Amino acid sequence: MSTMFTLLKIEGKLVWKGIDILIFGICFPVILAALFGYVLSRDASAGSSDFELSYAAVITIGVLATGVMGLPLTIADYRHRGILKRFQVTPVSPLQILFAQGIIQLSSALVSFMGVTLVYYLLFDYQIAGSWFIFLSVYAFVVLAMYSIGTFIGSVVPDQKAANMWSSIAYFTMLLFSGATIPYEVMPRFVQWIMDILPLSHGIHLLKLVSTGRETEGMTVPFLILGIVTGVSLIGAFKFFKWK
């Protein structure tokens, strides 16, 4: 127990000393939330307003930054530097230090979630239409999917350079083309086709449905797609993972 506590404390310090997560995972989505509040239409005559729909998208940015950037970069870095190898010759499994990192990254994503939610609620009187319980369950599912993808990237890349490249590709593609920043609805049809391939688009679609109280509408397909992505990523990560 005290081992895990110390690992969390020290890995936490290391993560917060690097300001990447603060900028990409927390400041950026909070600022975007504030901008959306001023810019997006709050006309709800056609069901839900653009602003209401944007909430589900902006809360995933923190998940994306920590899960698809922070996590794989750390896994690749710790393997490349031989840190995992050093843990292999102690009584503690190297998995514990990766687990500690995962928890720290996840806690940053939750801070981001709370920051964005506070902006929507306090500055712009937003309220989700559906049930919080279902909404949080879907959010947890999206977190699981994104962290699986991140773990997969961290496990298969041969070195630090490849980790940087692939996690950047995954991060920026999903940031721009899954509706996290630019809403799915305003994209031209052919871009939407591309967006339909990206797993986060389905995650955001699910979150939009549950945040606007339309839980029953067509959730099966996105659920299946995210589930398959999660399964394949985890199996792949497990199969290709190397300690050194």
Next chain:
Amino acid sequence: MVLKVGNLTVTYGQKKAVDLISFEVKPGQAFGLLGANGAGKSSTIAAVLGIEKSTYDELVIVGKSPIRNRKEIFEQVGVQFQETHFQDKLTVSDACEQWRSLYKQTADLPALLQTFGLADKEQQPVKLLSGGERQRLAVLLALIPEPKLVFLDELTTGLDTKARRMLWKQLVTRKEKGLAIVLTSHYMDEVEALCDEILILREGQTVFHGTIQEALVASGKTTLEDAYLHFAGEEDWG
């Protein structure tokens, strides 16, 4: 015996990196694994520690198997790998605290920091330490569990004379108290200062195994360096 290795073999694809090596280490004994780069020293250590796949007739560390009893073994065994890297932005005190948290019983940290000359560097990021200081930290961490056996892979490569002597002195003191040491080195003065027994590897095979005195006699040379070159087959170079 703290360590028993019987007919250890490590194979990479078709190539045998380590071929049927056997040796034993007693408490208070220092054992030197010597050989040119790529002779199989680090592969031997990795295989003995159970982090490299190998075949063997016998592999026992502090009475147990490193494959099946890894948790118990590594409570009593310290390891310093060739070139130790740390997490970016980690400070000396954080590195020590993290390492201490991994073990049930640990050595007195302030005393260790004092003896290794790192007491005033505690708040420094590891990245900003000099090569010698970082290496001393790596050895210090290997000694944190108060091990019975310690593996030191290229103990003083890249260190200045003063730092090397200081490390040797620390290790000799601990050896006298019963610490067993397995080390690899390219420096014969280091081997003479520390090792009771040596094993010279050439392309994964044992070409000599015995005491330094025996190496001199068997090779017919007057210095260990010449004897080493004789066995390691590096003589013809120059």
